[in-house]
Amino acid sequence: MILPALTEATSPFFRPIKYSLFPPLGLATLAGYLPGDAHVTLHDEHVQRLRLDEDPVPDLVVIQVYITSARRSYEIADHYRARGAYVVLGGLHVTSLPDEAAAHADTVFLGPGEDTWPQFLADWYRGQAKPRYTSTTRTLAGLPPIRRDLIDRHRYLVPNSIVVSRGCPHHCDFCYKDAFFEGGKSYYTQTVEDALAEIDRLPGRHLYFLDDHLFGNRRFATELFAGMTGMGRLWQAAATVDSILAPGLLEQAVAAGLRSMFVGFETINSGNLAGSRKRQNIGRDYGAVVRRLHDAGVMVNASFVFGMDDDGPDVFDRTVAWAIEQGIETATFHIMTPYPGTGLFDRIAGQERLLHRDWDRYDTRQVVFEPRGMTREQLEDGYWRAYRDFYRWGSIWRGAAAKESLGDRLRHMAYSGGWKKFEPVWDLAIRTRAVLHALPLLESTLGSFGGRRAEAAPVPARRELPLLQG
Ligand code: B12
Ligand code: SF4
Secondary structure (H helix, E strand, C coil): CEECCCHHHHCCCCCHHHHCCCCCHHHHHHHCCCCCCCCCCCEECCCCCCCCCCCCCCCEEEEECCHHHHHHHHHHHHHHHHCCCEEEEECHHHHHCHHHHHCCCCEEEECCCCCHHHHHHHHHHCCCCCCEEECCCCCCCCCCCCCHHHCCHHHCCCCCEECCEEECCCCCCCCCHHHHCCCCCCEEECCHHHHHHHHHHCCCCEEEECCCCCCCCHHHHHHHHHHHCCCCCEEEEEECHHHHHCCCHHHHHHHCCEEEEEEEEECCCHHHHHHCCCHHHCCCCHHHHHHHHHHCCCEEEEEEEECCCCCCCCHHHHHHHHHHHCCCCEEEEEECCCCCCCHHHHHHHHCCCECCCCHHHCCCCCCCECCCCCCHHHHHHHHHHHHHHHCCHHHHHHHHHCCCCHHHHHHHHHHHHHHHCCHHHHHHHHHCCCHHHHHHHHHHHHHHHCCCCHHHCCCCCCCCCCCCCC
């Protein structure tokens, strides 16, 4: 089972810190369905060099394909097919462009694998595998335990990544999810018992929920957080602005150990939100979202997209200034990227604004379409400037100064500075496979930050327009 690396993994600009964060959870999930006597190995090319000449040739080669690793995935697939292995491809990019992928595989899979993968295995063992399997039945009931034993934990900063749901209840037009879950449910959860059992199996304190929207099903989330309370876990997750503003859930999450939240603010220009069907963000007071999280002792990882149709050349400075002013601890910036299969892709392609279909460059750091409110150069330069400006020591200091207590300021400096400013140190730790030793540091930074004022976190009233408008 192989997770190929995106092309940049071999480039001098490759950032080990980013790609050594999480192990290949999708493949480890699929490995759980293999029979006990199957000899299986799991290879993540982001953290290890791939050997493609092993002897004997594997019977079955399973490859997970993301958009930016598609070219490399096809290369590896062609190689193994030439050596006589049966090669199967699945994942997000295969689902978006199955015909493209099918040229390099004996079998392709569309959608999540929990229903189709066991069907395929039964067919393949009988010598009757089909060329294409499309997922339609969506459930996480009866999911076998994830084969975490196949993952070399020492290679990852966050070995305890976990997902307890799939998909999301919303429908933003730039998101992968509607295309990936087409033909069946696009949001579903594990049972609370199964989720708690999976959490119990994970060693240490720290967890990172990779769910698109952990607060997406209120009842499930409430029961999950109740079950986690008292477990002594410290965790990070993602949720939408509306769910953070809703009374109650955030406080329960904090009591269960939430210490840092990834929030898709996406844009500070309200026109963009309507244009991209990001309805759950419309009319929300973004400042109140940050204040509510900080008041509850939760750090904020804010995500922003640049280059939407309402963005002009001033969007970069305004976004960064706002994020610093709010005391946001970490931010991820993206250049808007139309992924095949999404509404955004169809719209941009329909307007003949796609510059090329070179998937290697669809990495959210390069401009792959003709923007409206600025030139391509302005978009790309502005994106890099946003990162530089946000992570300058001066900005980190100003962000820290937005905090009330000295302790909170110091933690802000440690966490914000820790990610970007000490990247060479992280890289060394990763290359020497000592990265897991950094986990206690992350745990103590998270542990010292939060939870103390959870009850006091105010719930602001819904506003008719976003506080920040273009
Ligand atoms: C964690 C994560 C990362 C991590 C690690 C990824 C890893 N080790 O697997 C890091 C930080 C490295 C990362 C990086 C990037 N990511 Co990312 N990431 C995610 C995230 C949040 C969760 C993935 C996950 O673990 N899901 C849980 C597991 C259980 O599901 P799964 O991996 O999808 O596997 C299931 C199915 O896909 C399927 N399946 C997968 N492979 C196969 C194979 C077969 C044979 C079968 C049968 C089934 C099958 O079955 C599995 C079980 O259901 C997703 C969002 C999401 N919800 O998927 C984005 C996401 C996958 N990332 C995305 C992108 C764009 C990137 C980057 C390009 C971003 C960037 N600017 O750098 C890079 C490049 C990654 C690359 N290698 O090319 C996009 C992908 C878009 C696309 N069309 O491919 C997503 C969907 C985010 C988004 N909303 O846009 N990412
Ligand atoms: S809220 Fe996030 S995960 Fe859900 S559809 Fe929108 S972008 Fe995708």
